[in-house]
Amino acid sequence: MAGTYTPRPEIAALVENVNKAAAGYEAAAEGDVHVARRNLQLEARKLLYSLEEPNSEVWPRIFQVNVSAAVEIVSDLELWEKFEGGGEVSITEMVELTKADEIIIIRIFRQLVAANLFIESPGPSFRLTSLGKPYLHPDHRAFNNFMFFDIIPAIMAMPRTLAEHQYKAPTKETGTPYKWAHGEELWTWLGSHPDRGVIMVAGMRSHNPMDAYPWGIELAKLDLDDDDVAIVDVAGGQGHIMDGIRKENPRMKGRFIVQDLPSTFDVVPSPPDRVEFMVYDIFTPQPAKDAYIYHYRHIFHNWSDGDCTTILGQIVPLLKTQPKSKLLLVDVVLPNSNATMQQAIMDITMFPMGGMERNESQWKELLAKSGLGIKKIWRGSEPEACIECQLL
Numbered sequence: 001m002a003g004t005y006t007p008r009p010e011i012a013a014l015v016e017n018v019n020k021a022a023a024g025y026e027a028a029a030e031g032d033v034h035v036a037r038r039n040l041q042l043e044a045r046k047l048l049y050s051l052e053e054p055n056s057e058v059w060p061r062i063f064q065v066n067v068s069a070a071v072e073i074v075s076d077l078e079l080w081e082k083f084e085g086g087g088e089v090s091i092t093e094m095v096e097l098t099k100a101d102e103i104i105i106i107r108i109f110r111q112l113v114a115a116n117l118f119i120e121s122p123g124p125s126f127r128l129t130s131l132g133k134p135y136l137h138p139d140h141r142a143f144n145n146f147m148f149f150d151i152i153p154a155i156m157a158m159p160r161t162l163a164e165h166q167y168k169a170p171t172k173e174t175g176t177p178y179k180w181a182h183g184e185e186l187w188t189w190l191g192s193h194p195d196r197g198v199i200m201v202a203g204m205r206s207h208n209p210m211d212a213y214p215w216g217i218e219l220a221k222l223d224l225d226d227d228d229v230a231i232v233d234v235a236g237g238q239g240h241i242m243d244g245i246r247k248e249n250p251r252m253k254g255r256f257i258v259q260d261l262p263s264t265f266d267v268v269p270s271p272p273d274r275v276e277f278m279v280y281d282i283f284t285p286q287p288a289k290d291a292y293i294y295h296y297r298h299i300f301h302n303w304s305d306g307d308c309t310t311i312l313g314q315i316v317p318l319l320k321t322q323p324k325s326k327l328l329l330v331d332v333v334l335p336n337s338n339a340t341m342q343q344a345i346m347d348i349t350m351f352p353m354g355g356m357e358r359n360e361s362q363w364k365e366l367l368a369k370s371g372l373g374i375k376k377i378w379r380g381s382e383p384e385a386c387i388e389c390q391l392l
């Protein structure tokens with residue numbers, strides 16, 4: 001999903017406000033200094049918020065539980081749609097529409113204004129900021145919902161479950177922390193709760209689909225025929241990435257195959273246009289031969305090193321006999337030290353599944369176990385990078 005950045009004139013105005021607040025702090029008399037400092041802090045925060053990429057911030061914000069709970073409540077009350085078009089909606093209107101008590105609406109919107117998702121005007125009434133706009137899209141709301149109900153409870157159980165497991169990293173034998181908390185593995189649970197599987201898949205569309213790797217340019221170099229397998233998107237959900245690439249490159253030839261578990265495909269009537277579905281378990285030998293690109297997006301971070309090695313074991317033999325084939329892994333590549341809060345949050349999100357985000361050294365070490373190295377790390381505007389692998 002393309003970002004909707006705060007327009008530059010608005011940022012310039014916010015810089016101006018910071019400068020004014022800084023001058024006020026500088027000149028404040030002894031008795032007013034704390035007020036002036038808080039004002040400077042507030043203006044500085046507004047400026048920082050305005051520089052964030054709105055779609056990327058949906059994920060880390062979910063961990064501010066007051067905000068993610070408020071996002072859920074506004075979804076349940078079907079209020080997001082009322083802010084389409086950038087207009088203001090008053091408390092009175094919202095009370096009328098939802099029949100909720102006024103005090104409930106006031107307190108929920110207090111959280112969302114403090115999180116800079118809305119601007120509050122006297123009335124009071126509210127309009128969305130750039131950071132609030134992503135929630136107009138159901139996929140971002142789905143991601144909030146999936147994390148809030150399916151992932152965060154397992155993270156909240158970490159102090160207990162880690163103590164129970166003597167602070168040992170999860171292994172295949174001990175099961176994942178999600179299983180420690182809920183008695184069942186996440187993917188099995190989602191398979192038997194298709195309503196939650198649908199939310200998970202929609203939530204995955206919340207992330208920028210494809211801007212790290214220049215698909216259009218690289219695919220154009222391949223000189224594909226209609227029958228060639230251009231891309232196999234392994235564990236590709238319901239095909240939203242392949243659909244996005246098709247739409248951006250409508251004249252691109254070749255077959256686009258999306259593989260996933262049957263439960264992922266069962267809940268949609270058909271694959272996207274010019275995309276094929278193929279049921280496949282990533283722990284078994286890769287059946288789609290002779291593809292130009294094997295693509296795994298947001299897969300390796302879900303699994304332990306041991307599981308990743310098993311998954312790679314299904315594809316490396318093909319790479320050895322198919323020199324034209326490329327292996328692309330799209331995931332975060334953490335810095336070797338000083339991870340940001342956003343990167344740290346992405347890492348802890350993987351904890352319940354027994355997975356992790358990896359830094360470049362950890363990626364190199366992991367890939368080397370399967371006889372692979374890093375040819376190139378492609379980066380776009382998103383936190384995720386695309387690791388192009390090569391046989392060592």
Ligand SMILES: C[S@@+](CC[C@H](N)C(=O)[O-])C[C@H]1O[C@@H](n2cnc3c(N)ncnc32)[C@H](O)[C@@H]1O
Nearest residue numbers: 187204235236237260261264280281282297298
């Ligand atoms: C985090 S989602 C990523 C989906 C998609 N690649 C994307 O980027 O949006 C992980 C996917 O792995 C699939 N998955 C989990 N276990 C699998 C398995 N054993 N075989 C195939 N797919 C699996 C899930 O159904 C889900 O669609």
